[in-house]
Amino acid sequence: MVKDSEVVFSAAPHQLGLDPFVRGKIGLLSRDHSALAEIQNAWQGAAPKTTLSVHLGPVACGAAVRQDGTVAAEIKKQHRKVIGIEMETYGVYSAAAEAPAPQPKVFSFKAVSDFADKHKKDQFQAYAAYASANAIRVFVEKYL
Secondary structure, X not given: OEEOOEEOOOOOOOOOOOOHHHHXXXXXXXXXXXXXXXXXXXXXXXXXXXXXXOOOOOEEEOOOOOOOHHXXXXXXXXXXXXXXXXXXXXXXXXXXXXXXXXXXXOOOOOOOOOOOOOOOOOOOHHXXXXXXXXXXXXXXXXXX
């Protein structure tokens, strides 16, 4: 839609859900504080001064993530329970939904390294990649 010579995208959310079995197992990992602490304590590089934890909820995905708080606020208006905004997860879920039988059960783990705001820095990206990869490893080894 064009509004006063400005391009405006109208929202048309398409939601792809998480399998209840997988949701329950991720819930178990979220309460496994010793496994999460073990992951966090094994990291040798720069890390945020927070405790590693798992948050389970809907993530908004799009073709681009912008450093713009107003965009995030608009997305939150569409779905009050959104816990994150990113680019990759929708593609993974969409591919799984279109796969022939037997359809795979799909999930996404993403560690937060910044909030895509004016304070965005890349100093914790390596830790975030390490944390999400190891959380998936523990999840698969212990809960699937």
